[in-house]
Amino acid sequence: MSVRLRLPAALLAATIAGAGFAALPAAATVSRGVTIPDFYTPPATLPAANGTLIRTEPLPLALSLPGLGSRLPGTATRIMYKSTDAGGGAVAVTGAYVEPAARWHGPGARPLVVLAPGTMGQGDQCSTSLALQKGLIIGTEDNQTTLSIGYEVLAMYRLLAKGIAVVQTDYAGLGATDRLHTYVNRLDEGHAVLDAARAAKALPDTSLTAQSVVGLYGYSQGGGAVASAAELQPSYAPDVRLKATYSGAPPANLAEVTAAIDGTELVGALGWAVNGFAQTEPGLRPLLDKYLSARGHDALRNLSTMCVGDALFGYAYQRSSAWTTTGQSLSQIIAAEPALKSFIGEQRIGTRKPAGVVRVATGVMDNLVPHAQARTMAADWCRRGGNVVYAPILLPNAISPLLNHFGPLLTDQGTAVDWLTNRLAGLPAISTCGILPIQP
Numbered sequence: 001m002s003v004r005l006r007l008p009a010a011l012l013a014a015t016i017a018g019a020g021f022a023a024l025p026a027a028a029t030v031s032r033g034v035t036i037p038d039f040y041t042p043p044a045t046l047p048a049a050n051g052t053l054i055r056t057e058p059l060p061l062a063l064s065l066p067g068l069g070s071r072l073p074g075t076a077t078r079i080m081y082k083s084t085d086a087g088g089g090a091v092a093v094t095g096a097y098v099e100p101a102a103r104w105h106g107p108g109a110r111p112l113v114v115l116a117p118g119t120m121g122q123g124d125q126c127s128t129s130l131a132l133q134k135g136l137i138i139g140t141e142d143n144q145t146t147l148s149i150g151y152e153v154l155a156m157y158r159l160l161a162k163g164i165a166v167v168q169t170d171y172a173g174l175g176a177t178d179r180l181h182t183y184v185n186r187l188d189e190g191h192a193v194l195d196a197a198r199a200a201k202a203l204p205d206t207s208l209t210a211q212s213v214v215g216l217y218g219y220s221q222g223g224g225a226v227a228s229a230a231e232l233q234p235s236y237a238p239d240v241r242l243k244a245t246y247s248g249a250p251p252a253n254l255a256e257v258t259a260a261i262d263g264t265e266l267v268g269a270l271g272w273a274v275n276g277f278a279q280t281e282p283g284l285r286p287l288l289d290k291y292l293s294a295r296g297h298d299a300l301r302n303l304s305t306m307c308v309g310d311a312l313f314g315y316a317y318q319r320s321s322a323w324t325t326t327g328q329s330l331s332q333i334i335a336a337e338p339a340l341k342s343f344i345g346e347q348r349i350g351t352r353k354p355a356g357v358v359r360v361a362t363g364v365m366d367n368l369v370p371h372a373q374a375r376t377m378a379a380d381w382c383r384r385g386g387n388v389v390y391a392p393i394l395l396p397n398a399i400s401p402l403l404n405h406f407g408p409l410l411t412d413q414g415t416a417v418d419w420l421t422n423r424l425a426g427l428p429a430i431s432t433c434g435i436l437p438i439q440p
Contacts, residue, residue, distance in 0.1 A: 120308060
């Protein structure tokens with residue numbers, strides 16, 4: 001039997017009861033029947049500087065067409081680069097850079113956009129860079145199945161068609177096989193985004209130059225990641241020439257998101273968050289042992305190798321109260337436990353002025369990643385002197401929280417890409433902070 005190994009094994013075993021991961025021979029990492037390429041196994045020693053390239057290789061794109069002189073939409077390179085996790089430790093992060101076939105028609109050097117993916121899952125097979133290669137990932141092993149779709153390709157190809165170079169991050173532990181993905185961790189994700197820009201600039205034989213400005217693009221989990229990066233850039237990566245950020249439906253206040261997502265189609269994301277929190281802060285593990293029932297431990301263990309499709313099929317509409325010994329929901333436990341409440345509070349986005357101009361888009365009917373907490377982030381940034389363009393997306397209530405969340409992703413994507421392109425071309429944006437109080 002082949003079972004994916006997550007390291008450090010002792011940490012995960014202590015976090016998720018009965019995980020039962022078995023050691024595998026080198027270069028044999030398997031997750032739910034999907035073999036993870038050797039490329040994704042980090043070396044034992046990492047370089048010192050953030051953004052340093054660890055390794056690269058050509059990445060064949062699943063969706064690629066012949067063009068005049070080069071393939072469309074461009075030429076892809078799989079990358080692994082060094083970043084820093086929330087605890088200050090070195091971490092290897094994977095991703096992909098795509099050199100566009102299209103020309104950049106704006107002024108100056110070709111710009112770069114870091115694309116931070118939306119929720120993909122927690123299994124290594126769910127990584128966006130692997131999805132760019134395979135398109136659709138399907139696997140099965142020991143009655144465990146997996147399904148992952150590379151849905152971020154649409155946003156990426158829209159940017160590439162405008163002549164913008166794109167680098168995409170997989171985040172810490174999503175792809176790289178040495179640790180569990182720290183889902184919605186503010187520092188891990190913000191660092192991974194900024195270091196992806198550094199890594200792309202370090203690649204040889206690209207059209208990027210020292211003068212290439214940088215934009216950030218992300219929706220949902222990605223919206224939170226780029227929002228965090230915009231806050232962290234002045235202190236963590238002042239060398240990254242951040243010009244503009246599009247942050248769609250950001251989970252800025254995890255306490256509110258945790259309460260909203262419980263019992264919906266995507267309740268599995270709660271398991272990904274808890275798994276990641278316990279990896280970042282081992283001191284939280286005794287609380288998991290205190291509150292999680294056997295069913296809860298099983299759910300967290302199972303979710304740790306799942307992608308979005310798997311979680312939708314396996315856990316949709318369940319309530320986290322069914323995973324606890326007390327019958328309390330995870331949001332109730334967070335509110336009752338000071339250590340958890342403090343940890344979740346540290347993940348809040350909106351407490352620092354962001355760099356550059358930021359467009360915050362949120363669906364007014366979004367009740368999965370609640371509209372109100374995203375709007376609050378924009379308002380908090382305005383109060384701190386940020387250059388904010390707040391864009392409430394008005395769509396009818398689709399009843400389904402998942403559709404209320406993803407509807408704005410599709411309807412606003414073209415506008416978001418055009419807005420970001422204009423900012424990278426040097427066109428100014430007018431802040432809407434003055435009218436935000438009268439906007440929904």
